[in-house]
Amino acid sequence: MAPARNAPCPCGSTKKYKICCGSHQPATFNADPQHDPATCRTLYAKFKREAEQGIAGSQQALGAMLFNGHPGVPQDRVAAAVWYRKSAAQEDLDAQYCLGDVLLRGEGVTTNPVEAAAWIRRAAEQGHLEAGYRLGVMLLHGHDDLNVNPENRIDWGVEQDETEAAVWFRSCAEQGHTEAQLDLAAMSFKYNDNEEARSWV
Numbered sequence: 001m002a003p004a005r006n007a008p009c010p011c012g013s014t015k016k017y018k019i020c021c022g023s024h025q026p027a028t029f030n031a032d033p034q035h036d037p038a039t040c041r042t043l044y045a046k047f048k049r050e051a052e053q054g055i056a057g058s059q060q061a062l063g064a065m066l067f068n069g070h071p072g073v074p075q076d077r078v079a080a081a082v083w084y085r086k087s088a089a090q091e092d093l094d095a096q097y098c099l100g101d102v103l104l105r106g107e108g109v110t111t112n113p114v115e116a117a118a119w120i121r122r123a124a125e126q127g128h129l130e131a132g133y134r135l136g137v138m139l140l141h142g143h144d145d146l147n148v149n150p151e152n153r154i155d156w157g158v159e160q161d162e163t164e165a166a167v168w169f170r171s172c173a174e175q176g177h178t179e180a181q182l183d184l185a186a187m188s189f190k191y192n193d194n195e196e197a198r199s200w201v
Contacts, residue, residue, distance in 0.1 A: 037072030040065070044073045051083060059087035060095040067098075067108070077108030088119060096123035097131040104157065113157030129172055133180045136168030140183070162187070173200060 044065055050058035063083035069075025081102050087095030100119035103112045117138055123131035142160025166187055172180035181200040188197035 037070075040070040041072040044070075051086070054090075056087045056090035056092040056095065059083045059090070060092045060098065063087065063095065063098065067102070077102070079108075081108035091126070093123045093126055093128040093131070096120070096126075097128050097134070100131070101134070113155040115157075117157030124168065129175055129177055132168050133172045133177050136165045136172065136180065136183065139165035139168065140187075 044062070047058045047062040047065065051062045060083070063080040065073050065080075066076045066083065067080035081099065084095045084099040084102065088099045096119045100116045100123065102108050103116035103119065105111070117135075120131050120135050120138065124135045138156035138158050139161045141154070141156050142158060166184065169180045169184040169187065173184045185197040185200035188194070188200070
């Protein structure tokens with residue numbers, strides 16, 4: 001079973017699990033001398049054994065290790081996406097969010113914004129805070145993100161819906177999500193609700 005998200009990472013770093021082996025985001029852990037290759041290989045073997053037995057948390061953790069790459073564990077984003085999908089199918093919320101993110105960005109898989117949005121919404125509706133915020137961002141921008149150059153527009157996989165975006169931002173903001181608070185404030189300023197906006201900044 002994967003460690004709690006706020007627990008110290010078992011790989012030996014001083015970081016929390018959620019921003020180390022529990023995170024699928026690209027990071028610079030490989031240069032961290034506190035990540036002992038032998039420890040990472042041991043942890044990888046443990047997660048792989050449990051993942052092959054169908055344990056969803058270990059499937060997600062294995063996906064995260066493979067996505068990032070660690071000393072002694074080469075990066076393999078294609079395999080990471082496979083394990084995220086297996087875990088997501090078993091309702092692991094972190095895996096659902098991670099699968100949605102890699103589908104959105106096309107890392108280890110073919111880009112599929114619509115499927116990405118479906119997995120992120122599924123995690124958000126079950127209470128995953130970061131998925132809720134990401135869904136709000138996706139709804140704010142819709143299929144075409146006009147904030148970037150036309151040749152680099154992002155398809156977020158959903159129709160634009162600022163009203164629903166605000167609902168998700170508010171939900172996350174009330175749980176202390178800083179970016180959601182700032183986005184909710186920005187939307188409130190946009191619609192001249194200055195009192196609401198000031199309450200979030």
